[in-house]
Structures are given as structure tokens and as C-alpha cells.
Amino acid sequence: MSKMTGAQAVVEAFTREGVEYVFGLPGGACLPLFDALYDAKFKVILVRHEQGAVHMAEGYARSTGRPGVVVVTSGPGATNTVTGIADAYMDSIPLVVITGQVKSFLIGNDAFQEADVTGITRPITKHNYLVKNVNDLPRILKEAFTIATSGRPGPVLIDFPSDISLQTVDFEYPSEVSVRGFKPVVEAHSGQIKKAAELIMASKRPVVYTGGGVVISGAAKELIAFVEKTQAPCTNTLMGLGSVPGTHPLFMGMLGMHGTVFANRAVHESDLLIAVGARFDDRVTGDLKKFAPTAKVIHIDVDPSAISKNIKVDVPIVGDVKQVLIELNKLVGKIDTGTWLADIEKWKKESPLRYKDDGDLIRPQYAIQRLCDILGSDAIVSTDVGQHQMWAAQYFKLNGPNQFLTSGGLGTMGYGFPAAIGAQFAFPKKTVVCISGDGSIQMNIQEMATAVLHKLPVKIAIINNNYLGMVRQWQETFYNHRYSSSTMSGNPDFVALAKAYGATGRCVTRKNEVDEAIEWSKTITDRPCVLDFVVTEEENVYPMIPAGRSFEEIIDMA
Amino acid sequence: MAIHDATPVESRMLSVLVENHAGVLSRVVGLFSARGFNIRSLAVGETEDPTASRITLVAEGDQKTIEQIKKQLNKLLDVIKVQDLSEEGFVDRELMLVKLRNTPQVKEALKSVMSQFRAQVADENHSLITLECTETRENAKKIFALLKGIGIVEIAQTGAVALSNKLPKN
Numbered sequence: 001m002s003k004m005t006g007a008q009a010v011v012e013a014f015t016r017e018g019v020e021y022v023f024g025l026p027g028g029a030c031l032p033l034f035d036a037l038y039d040a041k042f043k044v045i046l047v048r049h050e051q052g053a054v055h056m057a058e059g060y061a062r063s064t065g066r067p068g069v070v071v072v073t074s075g076p077g078a079t080n081t082v083t084g085i086a087d088a089y090m091d092s093i094p095l096v097v098i099t100g101q102v103k104s105f106l107i108g109n110d111a112f113q114e115a116d117v118t119g120i121t122r123p124i125t126k127h128n129y130l131v132k133n134v135n136d137l138p139r140i141l142k143e144a145f146t147i148a149t150s151g152r153p154g155p156v157l158i159d160f161p162s163d164i165s166l167q168t169v170d171f172e173y174p175s176e177v178s179v180r181g182f183k184p185v186v187e188a189h190s191g192q193i194k195k196a197a198e199l200i201m202a203s204k205r206p207v208v209y210t211g212g213g214v215v216i217s218g219a220a221k222e223l224i225a226f227v228e229k230t231q232a233p234c235t236n237t238l239m240g241l242g243s244v245p246g247t248h249p250l251f252m253g254m255l256g257m258h259g260t261v262f263a264n265r266a267v268h269e270s271d272l273l274i275a276v277g278a279r280f281d282d283r284v285t286g287d288l289k290k291f292a293p294t295a296k297v298i299h300i301d302v303d304p305s306a307i308s309k310n311i312k313v314d315v316p317i318v319g320d321v322k323q324v325l326i327e328l329n330k331l332v333g334k335i336d337t338g339t340w341l342a343d344i345e346k347w348k349k350e351s352p353l354r355y356k357d358d359g360d361l362i363r364p365q366y367a368i369q370r371l372c373d374i375l376g377s378d379a380i381v382s383t384d385v386g387q388h389q390m391w392a393a394q395y396f397k398l399n400g401p402n403q404f405l406t407s408g409g410l411g412t413m414g415y416g417f418p419a420a421i422g423a424q425f426a427f428p429k430k431t432v433v434c435i436s437g438d439g440s441i442q443m444n445i446q447e448m449a450t451a452v453l454h455k456l457p458v459k460i461a462i463i464n465n466n467y468l469g470m471v472r473q474w475q476e477t478f479y480n481h482r483y484s485s486s487t488m489s490g491n492p493d494f495v496a497l498a499k500a501y502g503a504t505g506r507c508v509t510r511k512n513e514v515d516e517a518i519e520w521s522k523t524i525t526d527r528p529c530v531l532d533f534v535v536t537e538e539e540n541v542y543p544m545i546p547a548g549r550s551f552e553e554i555i556d557m558a
Numbered sequence: 559m560a561i562h563d564a565t566p567v568e569s570r571m572l573s574v575l576v577e578n579h580a581g582v583l584s585r586v587v588g589l590f591s592a593r594g595f596n597i598r599s600l601a602v603g604e605t606e607d608p609t610a611s612r613i614t615l616v617a618e619g620d621q622k623t624i625e626q627i628k629k630q631l632n633k634l635l636d637v638i639k640v641q642d643l644s645e646e647g648f649v650d651r652e653l654m655l656v657k658l659r660n661t662p663q664v665k666e667a668l669k670s671v672m673s674q675f676r677a678q679v680a681d682e683n684h685s686l687i688t689l690e691c692t693e694t695r696e697n698a699k700k701i702f703a704l705l706k707g708i709g710i711v712e713i714a715q716t717g718a719v720a721l722s723n724k725l726p727k728n
Contacts, residue, residue, distance in 0.1 A: 122585060123592045127635045130581075147635065180638045181577065273559060292559040305629035308622070312560040 006134045007036035007165040010071075010098060013141035014042060016173055019069050021045055021060060021425050023053035027073025028113060030100030032165040037071065045425065045454070048446040050077050052418040054084020055444065058093045059422025062405045063380055065218065067094040067148050068422065074100045075113030078159070079120065083412055085155045086124040090409025091239060092216060094153035096144045104132065104161040117159045126154035134167040142174045143182075151185050152303040153216060185302055188319025188327065196274075196298045196315045197331035203272035203296075205340045206232040209255065209284075212239030212408065213277015213301060219322035220244070220401040223276065225329055231337045233344055235263040237278050238393055239408040246377065246397025252344065253353060256284040258390040261351035261543050261556055266344050268551040270295045277301060277321045280310040281409075282547070290550030300324045351543075351556050353394055360511050364463045364535040365391050367514055371433060371461055372396040374518040379431040380405065380423045384416035384440030387469035390541045392435040414443025417460060421447055424456045431459070431522075438464040438488050448501040451528045459521050460505075460530045462494055465537045473540045498530040505530030565621040569598060571643040571650060571720050572628070574613040577636045578604065585634055586613060595619060595627050599652075599695075599717030610638060614650075614719045643720050650720035654698045655680065656689040659709035667708055671701055686711065694718075 004012065010033060014022065022044045026034040037044045047053040050072045057068025068088075072081055078099035088095045102111040118130045127147050129140050144156040200206060208230075214223050220243045227234045227250050234244050235255040244251045252263035267273065273295040278284070285291040288311060299306075299313040300321055307316045317324055355365040368391050372379075381396050382405040383389040389406060398404055405423060407415040420434035441462050451458050463469075471486040495505040504524055508517045508531060521529045542557040576582045583602055590597050598616040605612045617627050624642075631640045643650075658664045660682065668689060671677050675697055680690035691701050695718060702713070 118581065119584070122581075122588050179635060181635045183632065288561045295559045297559050303633075305626065305633055308562075309626060310561075312562050 002171055003168055004171050005032065005036065005165065006131070006137050006160070006167050006169055007032040009134075009137050009169050009171050010141065010160070010165075011036045011040050012171055013138065013145075013173060014040070014069060017145050018066075022069045022071050023047055023056040023422070024071035025050055025053060025073070025077060027077045027100060029074035029102055029162045030071060030077070030098075030160070030165075032162055033071055033098065033100060033160070045450065047418070048449050049444065050080035051084050051414065052444050052447040052450065054081045054088065054095070054097065055412075055415050055418035056422035056425070056447075057095050058084065058088050058415070059382060059405050059419030060426050061093050061095060061422075062419070063402050063423040064426045065216075065402060067096055067145060070095065070097040072097070072099055073113065074102055074117070075115045077113075078117040079115055082120060082124070083410075085121055085157065087407050087410040087412045087415060088155040089124045089126070091407065092153050092212060093155065094148040095155035096148050097155060097157045099157060099159050101130070101159045101161040103163040105163070107161065117157070121157050124155070125157045128157040128159065130159045131161065131164050134164050134169045137169055138171055138173050143177045143179060146177045147182070152306075185320050186318065188317050188324045190327070192315055192317045193324060193327045194331065196317060197328060199272060199296060199298060199315060200230060200232070200274065200332050201335060203335060204337075205270045206230065206272040206274060206335060206337065207266050207270040207295070208232050208234040208274045208276065209237070209267065209278055210234065210240045210243055210276040211237040211278025213321045214240055214243040215401040217277060217302070217321040218401075219277070219325050222322055222325035222329060224248070226325055226332070229329060230332050230335050231341070232274065232335060233266060233337070233341060235259065235267065237281070237284055237408070238406060240278065241393060241404045242398040242401045245399050252348075254393050257286065257545050257547070258394065258541050258543065260348075260353050260394075261554060262344055262347040264543070264545065264551045264554060265347050267292050267295070269343075273297045275299045276325070279306045285310065286545050287548055287550040290552065354557060355539075362508065362511050362514060362533055362535045364388065364465065364533070364539050365395055366511065367461065367463060367533040367535060368392055368395040368435060370514050370518055371435070374515060375431050375433055375459070375522070379403070379433055380420070380427065382406065382416045382420040382423065382432070382434045384434070384436040384443075385411045385413045386437045386440060387465070387473065387539070387541050388435050388437045388440075388463035391463070396435070413440040417441060417458075418444050418447045420458045420460070421451050421456060424451075424458050425454070433459040433461055435461050435463065437469060438462055438466060438491050438494070439468040441494070445497070448498060448503055448528060452502040455526045456528060457525045458528045460528060462530065462532045464491070464494070464532055464534050465539065466491060467537060470541070472538070476538070476540070478546070494530055494532040498528065503528040503530060505532060507532040507534065509534045562622040567618055567620055568624070570617050570624050571648055571718065572615050572617055572631075573641040573643050573720060573722070574615065574631055574637060575605070575639040575641075576611050576613055577638065578609050578611040579636075582611070582636045583613070585636055586631070589630055589634065593626070593630060595623060601717035601719045603719065614717065616718055641722060643722055646722045646724055648720045648722050650694055650718045651692050652695055652698055652716050652718045654691040654693065654701065654713060654715045656691065656701070656705060656713050657711040658687050658689065658705065659711060660685055660687045661709055664709045667705060671704055675701055677701065
């Protein structure tokens with residue numbers, strides 16, 4: 001046991017938890033904390049906006065599987081983290097966020113830079129704390145890391161008054177948490193696993209539908225083994241992409257609103273849906289009444305509340321996805337799916353993922369296809385939100401899990417670039433590309449300064465159609481072409497902007513310049529590189545199942 | 559695949575054992591508002607264990623909603639245990655205070671109420687009588703019906719508190 005200040009206790013706990021990076025921005029209420037961080041052995045990354053800090057921590061967490069750590073000040077510092085925290089909560093990303101707070105005796109007095117941060121973040125954190133006694137701090141820190149990373153992960157916030165950060169504590173870090181309400185993951189029920197195996201072996205038209213839970217649980221290997229052993233075709237949600245290599249013969253691509261026709265059709269005609277670490281989100285199911293109408297459902301998830309939330313499940317299995325798949329793999333064998341796979345292959349031939357590829361202008365899908373071909377399927381890809389995100393999901397075929405960093409649940413524009421920075425910090429040698437839009441990139445472009453300062457060779461591919469493209473597509477389709485507030489006139493010269501920050505870039509306007517520009521970006525290794533792809537403006541994302549509709553109403557490319 | 563069959567909306571008596579510290583009640587109540595769950599009544603108080611409080615709440619919803627309520631409550635770190643008393647069998651009481659004008663007609667009515675229900679006079683002066691009723695919700699409603707229109711000045715009512723009428727399993 002050693003005596004130290006509350007602020008030093010935070011640094012000590014971070015060190016013991018193996019924290020590599022803290023993303024943050026100081027201010028009055030967290031000055032003691034930043035003073036202690038000045039002596040830390042891990043790196044402290046100063047961001048330009050607190051939202052950037054949280055997305056960087058998310059990018060770090062999503063690419064490594066370890067918790068992301070953020071330290072910011074009270075009031076506006078804390079409220080600026082709210083979007084990022086909500087994003088992490090929706091996508092089950094482990095974060096520990098420490099917010100400075102005004103002195104404890106001023107709380108409730110409307111003090112300068114005071115906000116009720118535990119109140120504001122209560123519905124978007126897995127748990128949060130207001131430190132009232134410095135002696136509670138070691139326990140709270142231990143709990144925060146444990147809770148953030150266990151079961152279904154998520155963000156945990158600690159609101160830390162500045163006076164308490166200066167008080168002395170006898171630091172003793174607990175080896176484990178003892179909270180009565182903390183319910184660690186139980187081992188899955190073996191009877192249920194057996195039932196599932198029986199259903200699987202009896203099925204004729206099975207579909208394996210997997211989500212972010214497979215990535216989080218580190219179960220990609222077990223999933224591939226399951227798919228190959230049973231010969232059941234597999235589709236991923238947006239969050240699950242990379243779990244099965246994009247080129248795997250049993251992989252059908254993404255399902256849902258912008259999923260492939262054949263993946264959606266396979267689900268529609270399946271007799272058994274094996275849902276693994278996925279939650280039957282409305283973007284996947286559309287009209288619930290018509291989703292997979294003839295299928296029985298096995299649902300494997302670590303979160304009991306995810307099961308039977310949206311649909312009725314025939315065999316629910318609560319447990320860690322990886323453990324369940326290991327057990328399941330012992331019980332299943334090859335299913336006779338020959339005819340079924342032939343059907344799917346036929347549908348794939350009839351309605352493949354495709355786009356018009358004529359003229360010398362750049363089609364957005366083409367740019368992304370070439371990024372994938374040239375940067376390679378081992379790249380870490382982050383996206384923002386909108387059309388480019390869906391095209392990236394469709395055309396950037398990835399080799400493995402933890403490579404696709406995207407804001408799935410909350411759909412946060414501005415997520416992609418800082419997330420890419422966080423991933424590049426974690427993997428300095430890997431190719432990291434942020435696929436963004438001209439709308440999204442402007443929502444956190446200030447982090448260019450952070451990336452330049454640390455010489456991070458993040459590639460930023462802006463799919464620039466001069467629109468809030470997805471908004472425009474919906475307005476075209478459902479609002480009679482009335483483009484209300486969706487044109488992006490006033491866009492800056494993105495390359496000049498990058499250069500102003502000390503980064504570099506190129507504007508690419510012709511199809512025949514695309515490859516050369518991407519090749520050139522690979523040679524930039526000491527700073528961010530913007531590729532501003534000026535693409536055909538009114539391209540739409542297809543296929544598309546309109547919101548709340550079913551597969552029967554899928555709109556494929558004309 | 560099937561969606562949940564529509565089941566009738568019913569009331570459930572839930573007993574939620576929680577950590578006894580600041581902010582817990584707002585977590586529980588916040589969960590209900592954030593997810594659009596309905597609470598008909600809620601009562602909170604300390605228990606035999608000073609570090610734990612018991613929240614008794616009457617939730618309303620169809621079967622699927624009630625299941626979600628229980629699961630979501632269980633996810634809260636401050637929640638130690640969720641009991642669905644409607645499944646176990648329970649004893650419940652609510653406290654109702656009824657302030658009435660002190661008139662011969664009221665006194666006559668009170669006699670009848672006190673003979674039928676768990677009710678007694680808690681306070682009396684020359685102008686007012688306050689009746690204290692410790693009853694089930696149904697009976698509290700009956701008492702109200704009997705006294706309605708004969709001089710009720712105002713009413714204060716708690717939510718139900720309830721305990722399972724079985725021995726704990728562990």
C-alpha cells in the first residue's frame with residue numbers, strides 16, 4: 001500500500017490495467033489529473049475536440065479488443081464526449097471515460113463548467129460513478145475496467161471532482177470486483193446447445209447470421225470452423241463484417257437494408273436461422289412479421305436482454321459466443337446443403353452486387369473496390385456514416401475481424417476519422433484507411449492536427465459527391481426529389497485543407513487516375529493522406545429494402 | 559420465424575433489491591422512461607440489510623414487455639435481485655390517508671368502512687378526520703368509492719409494498 005493523490009491513483013490504475021494510450025483534452029477541473037498524467041509511462045494523446053478523443057478510444061478498442069481510455073474536463077469537456085459514449089454504448093465498445101468535475105462542495109451550485117454528467121450519461125453508459133470519497137477510488141477504477149470489458153462490453157464513466165483528485169489515498173488495487181449486482185457471464189446451458197445442434201442437423205436450408213458479438217468475443221475462428229463443418233452459408237451484419245473473410249465461398253455478404261439480394265433471399269427462404277452475437281436490429285429485419293417467415297431461430301448471445309427482445313426464439317442460448325461455438329462444433333457435422341447452396345449460387349448469378357461502371361467519371365463503388373484491391377484485405381477500414389459506409393461494407397472485402405470500424409448502432413457521422421487515428425496508434429505498421437464522405441469528414445476534421453503531430457499515415461478516402469448522399473437518396477426515393485438541406489455547396493478544398501494542417505493529399509476526378517492515386521498514397525508513411533475522390537453525384541446504394549418493409553420489396557439496381 | 563404473439567397488458571408486482579446508495583432510484587426510473595416501460599406505482603424503502611433497499615414496483619405491459627423489464631433491470635449493476643412476485647404469490651399493502659370533513663354523516667360512513675377494512679382514525683379535530691387505511695389496492699379503491707361524495711377533502715396514497723409469501727429458495 002502506498003500513499004498518493006487521487007489523480008496519481010488514476011494513473012497508477014491505468015498502468016496496472018496495461019493502458020497504452022489515453023486520449024483527452026485538459027481543462028480546469030482535470031488539471032490535477034493531467035499533472036499526474038505528465039509523469040505517466042503510457043502515452044497521452046491530446047486531441048482537438050473531446051468527441052474525437054472518444055472515437056479514437058473506440059477505434060483503439062475496436063481494433064485491439066482492449067478498453068479505450070479517455071480523460072476530459074468537466075462541463076463542456078464532458079458533454080462533448082456524450083455522442084462518442086452513446087456510440088460506444090450502442091456498439092458494445094469497452095471504454096473507461098474519466099471526466100473532471102467541479103469541486104465536490106460546489107456540485108449542485110451551477111458552478112463554472114459544471115454539468116450533471118452522471119445524470120446526462122446514465123442511459124448511455126453500462127455504469128457510471130461520481131467519486132465522493134477518495135478512498136473509494138481504487139475500487140471504482142477496478143470496477144470500471146472490469147465492467148467495461150466483461151459480458152457485453154460498454155462504456156463506463158467516472159466523474160471525478162477536482163478537490164478529491166488532490167486528496168491522499170492509501171492505494172491498494174483490488175484484484176477482483178465484488179459487487180452483488182455484477183452478474184458475470186454464465187456458462188451456456190448444455191441442454192440448449194444440444195437442442196440447437198439437433199435443429200441444425202435436421203435443417204435443410206440453414207443460414208448463419210452473425211453480428212458484432214462474434215468480433216467482440218474473438219470467435220471468428222470458431223465461426224469459420226462451424227460454417228465449414230456444417231456447410232451452412234453465412235451472412236454478417238454491418239458490425240459482424242470480417243468475422244468470415246469477404247471472399248469465403250460460404251459467405252454471402254451483408255444482409256439487411258443494403259445487404260445483397262442473395263443473402264436476404266437466403267434468409268427469407270431459410271428453414272433455420274442461426275443468429276450468433278446479433279440482435280435482430282430493424283436495419284437487418286425490416287418488417288419483423290415478414291422476416292425469415294419459414295425459419296426456426298437459434299439465438300446465441302451473451303446478453304440475456306438481447307434474446308427475445310424483437311422476435312420469438314425457438315432455442316435461446318445465453319453465453320459467450322466463442323464458448324458456445326466451441327461446444328456446438330463438437331456436436332454438429334456436415335448438413336446436406338448441396339441443393340440449398342446451388343440455389344443461393346443461382347440467386348447470386350441472377351442478382352450479384354454490381355454497379356454501372358461506364359464513362360471516365362468515378363463511380364463511388366469503383367473507388368472503394370480499387371481501395372480494397374490496392375490497399376489489400378488486411379487493411380483496417382474505418383467508415384463514417386452514409387452511402388460511403390454501405391458501399392465500404394459491400395465492396396471492401398476484409399480478411400479478418402477487428403478490421404472494420406464503423407458506427408453501426410448510433411450511426412455517428414464524424415466517427416470514422418478519429419476511429420482510424422485510434423487504430424493507427426494501436427497498429428502503427430498496418431494500413432489504416434478511413435472511408436468517409438464529404439459531409440461526414442467535416443464533423444471531426446480538426447483531428448487532422450492530432451494525426452499530423454503524431455506522424456500517423458492514416459489514409460482518408462473522401463467519397464465526395466457534394467451531397468449528404470444517403471439523405472439525398474432517401475429524398476430522391478421517398479420525398480419526390482426534394483433535396484431539402486442535403487447539398488454540400490460550400491465544401492472546402494479538402495486537399496488544401498489537409499496541406500494547411502501539414503498533411504498531404506490529392507484530388508482525383510477521373511477513373512483512370514484512381515489506381516495511381518491510391519498507389520501514391522501508399523508511399524506516404526509519415527503523415528495523413530487525403531484522397532478526395534470526386535465521384536458521380538447522384539449514385540444510389542443498392543440493393544435497398546425500404547425501412548420497415550420486407551425482402552419481397554427489395555429494390556435492386558435498375 | 560415468429561414475432562411475439564400479442565398478449566394482454568397485465569400488471570406485475572416486481573420486488574427489486576438494490577444497493578442502498580445515491581442515484582440508484584434514478585437508474586431504475588430512468589430505465590423505465592428510456593425504454594418506454596410503464597410503472598403504475600413504485601415504493602422504496604430500507605430492508606433488514608442496511609446496505610440494500612427494496613423497490614416494489616407495479617409494472618404494466620404484455621408478456622414480452624414484462625420479460626424485457628426484468629432482464630433490463632437485471633443488467634443494472636446496482637440491482638442485486640429481481641423477483642416477479644406475481645409468479646410467486648405475495649402479500650401487498652398500500653397506505654392511504656383520507657382527510658374528510660368532520661360531520662355526522664362522515665362519522666357514520668367511517669364506522670362502516672372501519673368494520674370492513676384495515677382502516678382506523680389517525681387524527682381528528684373539530685373540523686377534520688383523517689382516516690388511515692392499510693389495504694390492497696383493490697380495497698383502497700372500494701374505500702374510496704364508499705367515501706366519495708361525502709366530504710373527502712384530499713387523499714394521499716403510497717404505492718404498494720409487497721413481499722413474497724414463500725420462504726426464500728436459498
